[in-house]
Amino acid sequence: MSKRSLLAAIALCAAFAPAQARECKSFGFAVNDYGKEGPARDAQALLDVHIKKQMEERGVKKYTTGKKSVSCKLFLDLIVFDEYTCTAVANVCWGLGPVTTQASPAPTAVR
Numbered sequence: 001m002s003k004r005s006l007l008a009a010i011a012l013c014a015a016f017a018p019a020q021a022r023e024c025k026s027f028g029f030a031v032n033d034y035g036k037e038g039p040a041r042d043a044q045a046l047l048d049v050h051i052k053k054q055m056e057e058r059g060v061k062k063y064t065t066g067k068k069s070v071s072c073k074l075f076l077d078l079i080v081f082d083e084y085t086c087t088a089v090a091n092v093c094w095g096l097g098p099v100t101t102q103a104s105p106a107p108t109a110v111r
Contacts, residue, residue, distance in 0.1 A: 022095035027051050030087040032075055040070045043088035051092055058094075066091035 029047040033039040047068065055063050068090040076083040 022093055024091055024093040026089060026091045027054065028087055028089040030085055032083065032085045034081050034083050036072050036082070036084045036086070039084050039086040040072055040088075043086040044068065044070055047088040047090060051090065055092070055094065060094040063092055063094035066093070 027047065027050060029043055029050045031039040031043040031046065033042070048065075051063075051065060055061075068088055070086055070088045072084045072086040074082060075085045
């Protein structure tokens with residue numbers, strides 16, 4: 001990867017469903033770089049890596065990843081080029097019950 005400034009990964013909105021003995025948590029990853037498509041694509045890819053790493057650290061082998069969304073905000077408005085911060089977010093669930101690892105769905109359109 002070229003010189004890209006990666007922002008720290010952020011874990012968002014923890015939720016727990018004790019009746020189903022299943023835990024869900026929203027994970028996010030932000031990337032700051034020039035242009036809009038590059039940081040959006042990188043945020044999506046690095047979110048997948050971040051989720052996988054978090055599940056390995058928790059000892060979780062089977063989990064589901066919900067719909068992923070990517071949003072971008074203008075960070076620096078320069079005349080010749082702009083710099084954006086793009087954040088990818090997805091809900092991940094694991095625990096008892098019929099939980100399997102799903103293939104990553106296509107990312108949503110960049111806003």
